[in-house]
Amino acid sequence: MDTGTLLLAATPLGDARDASARLVDALGSADVIAAEDTRRVRALASTLGVTPGGKVVSYYEAVESSRTPMLLDALREGRTVLLVTDAGMPSVSDPGYRLVSACVAEQLPVTCLPGPSAVTTALAVSGLPSDRFCFEGFPPRKQGERRRWFGRLVAEERTCVLFEAPHRLADTLADAVSVLGGERRAAVCRELTKTYEEIRRGSLAELAAWAAEGVRGEITVVLGGADPAAAADPAELVPQVEERAAEGVRLKDAVAEVAELAGVRKKELYDAVLAARR
Numbered sequence: 001m002d003t004g005t006l007l008l009a010a011t012p013l014g015d016a017r018d019a020s021a022r023l024v025d026a027l028g029s030a031d032v033i034a035a036e037d038t039r040r041v042r043a044l045a046s047t048l049g050v051t052p053g054g055k056v057v058s059y060y061e062a063v064e065s066s067r068t069p070m071l072l073d074a075l076r077e078g079r080t081v082l083l084v085t086d087a088g089m090p091s092v093s094d095p096g097y098r099l100v101s102a103c104v105a106e107q108l109p110v111t112c113l114p115g116p117s118a119v120t121t122a123l124a125v126s127g128l129p130s131d132r133f134c135f136e137g138f139p140p141r142k143q144g145e146r147r148r149w150f151g152r153l154v155a156e157e158r159t160c161v162l163f164e165a166p167h168r169l170a171d172t173l174a175d176a177v178s179v180l181g182g183e184r185r186a187a188v189c190r191e192l193t194k195t196y197e198e199i200r201r202g203s204l205a206e207l208a209a210w211a212a213e214g215v216r217g218e219i220t221v222v223l224g225g226a227d228p229a230a231a232a233d234p235a236e237l238v239p240q241v242e243e244r245a246a247e248g249v250r251l252k253d254a255v256a257e258v259a260e261l262a263g264v265r266k267k268e269l270y271d272a273v274l275a276a277r278r
Contacts, residue, residue, distance in 0.1 A: 002078055003075055003076055003078060003108050003109060004031070004074060004075040004076075004077065004078045004079040004080050004081060004108075004109075005075070005080055005081075005108075005109040005110070005111060006071075006075060006081050006083060006099065006100070006103050006108065006109065006110045006111070007026050007030065007080065007081065007082045007083065007111060007112075007113055008083050008089070008090045008091065008096060008100070008110065008111070008112045008113065009022075009023045009026055009082055009083065009084050009090070009112075009113040009115065010023070010088060010089045010090075010112075010113065010114060010115030010116050010117060011023065011041075011044060011084050011085065011086070011087055011088065011115065011116070012044070012087065012115075012116055012193065013087045013088060013116045013118055013121065013192050013193045013194070013218075014087070014191065014192065014193040014194030014195075014197075014218075015193045015194065016044060016047045016048060018115065018116050018193060019044070019048055019115070020113060020114070020115045022113045023048075023084075023113055023115060024048050024050050026080075026082045026113060027041075027044075027045045027048065027050045027052055027053075027082065028050045028051065028052070028053045029053050029054075029080070030052075030053065030054045030080045030081065030082035031053075031054040031055070031074065031079035031080050031081065032054050032055050032057065032071065032074050032079055032080070032081045032082070033052055033054055033055070033056045033057070033081075033082045033084065034057055034058075034059035034067070034071055034081060034082065034083045034084070034099075035056060035057070035058060035059060035083075035084050035085075036058075036059060036060045036084070036085040036086045036094060036095055037058070037060065037086050038056050038057070038058050040086055041056065041084055042056065054079075054080075054082075057070075057071075059071070059083065059095055059099075060095055061095055064095050064098045064099070065098065068098050068099050068102055071099055072099075072102055072103070072106070072108070075103065075108050076106075076108070083095075083096055083099060087116070087118070087218070088116055088117050088118050088119075089112075089115070089116075089117045092117060092119060092135070093137045093138060093163055116193070118163070118189075118192055118218070118220045119135050119161050119220070121189075121192050121193070121220075122161055122187070122189040122192060122220035122221075122222050123159065123161055123222060125187075125189065125192075125199055126159070126187035126189070126199075126201065126222035127187065127201055128159045128185060128186075128187060128222055128223075128224045128225075129159050129224070129225065130159060132157075132158040132159070132225075133158050133159040133160065133161060134156065134158050134159075134160050134161070135160075135161045135162070136149075136153075136160055136161070136162045137162065137163060138162065138163050138164065138165075139162060139164060139168075139172055139175075141168065143171065143175060144243070144247065146171075146172065146175050147175050147178065147179050147240070147243060148240070148243075148244075150175060150176055150179035150180055151179055151237075151240045151258060151261055151262070152261050153179075153180065153223065153226070154179065154180060154226060154236070154237065154240075154261070154262045155226055155261075155262045155263045155264075156225060156226055157225040157226050157228060158225050159222060159223065159224060159225050160222070160223040160225070161220065161221070161222050161223075162220075162221050162223070163219065163220055163221070164219045164221055165219070166190075166215045166216050166217055166218075166219050169188070169211045169215050169219055169221075170208070170211040170212045170214070170215070172221075173188075173204060173207055173208035173211050173221075174208050174212075176204050176208070176223070177204045177205055177208050178239065179239070179240060180204060180223070180226075181204070181236065182203055182204050182205030182208075183203050183204070183205070184203065184204045184223065184224055184226075185201075185202070185203060185204075185223075185224035186201075186202070186203070186204050186207055186221065186222060186223050186224060187199060187200065187201045187202075187207075187221070187222040188200045188207050188210075188211065188215075188219065188220075188221055188222075189219070189220040189221070189222065190215065190216075190217045190218070190219055191217040191218055192218065192220065194217075194218075196217070198217075204223075234259075234264050234265075234268045234269040234271075234272040235272050235275075235276070237258050237259075237262050237264065237269055237272070238269075238272055238273050238276045240258045241254045241255055241258050241269065241273050242273070242276075244257065244258070251270075251273070252270070255269050255270045255273060
């Protein structure tokens with residue numbers, strides 16, 4: 001018996017008119033629809049004028065591990081499984097990776113129905129260089145971990161796209177200013193493709209001041225890449241070393257860790273730390 005196929009389908013970020021014809025067809029024909037939120041996929045199908053043709057099951061982060069075997073069984077039995085998340089492309093900071101990885105391991109067919117993605121949409125409208133970019137997902141929630149996370153981007157010359165929850169945006173941008181500097185160019189994209197879409201462009205310092213007043217909605221942040229000359233200045237890395245030292249890390253170990261991440265010589269960074277302490 002032939003195996004079924006896993007369909008990864010991008011769903012609209014906000015405007016249902018962005019749904020592809022292939023997504024509409026798949027919603028009506030798939031044997032199983034695995035959805036991050038079953039209510040949202042049913043609402044989307046209703047808006048698109050299609051009735052789900054197969055069984056609709058939930059597939060969100062907390063149940064990924066337990067539901068994956070069931071979906072694999074359906075694929076082995078020759079059924080078509082459609083995987084959709086709340087908005088954008090499955091597996092991109094959304095459920096999907098575990099199932100795709102399991103399918104690849106068993107050589108079960110996997111294909112994609114292309115469509116909207118907050119990552120590329122934000123990159124396109126940011127006004128920042130898009131010839132080379134990286135995606136970093138969500139920053140850590142704890143401040144210390146988040147600042148170390150930004151520390152790895154100090155010397156990153158590519159434009160970087162990341163997601164953030166609206167209630168953490170102000171703290172995240174403030175930490176970005178502390179670690180990356182207030183002059184780094186960035187854009188905050190709020191409610192992409194929706195009625196109240198807003199794109200804020202400016203320096204990190206300007207955006208942090210704006211976000212401090214409170215922000216709502218789905219957020220995607222685009223960070224400009226580091227200037228090669230500026231990224232190599234050890235003096236700018238001193239606060240990161242001091243932060244690690246304050247957490248109990250030996251100074252030499254803190255210097256070595258930061259220097260490796262930023263691509264600078266340990267001695268130059270160590271001398272910069274000592275100079276700042278005088």
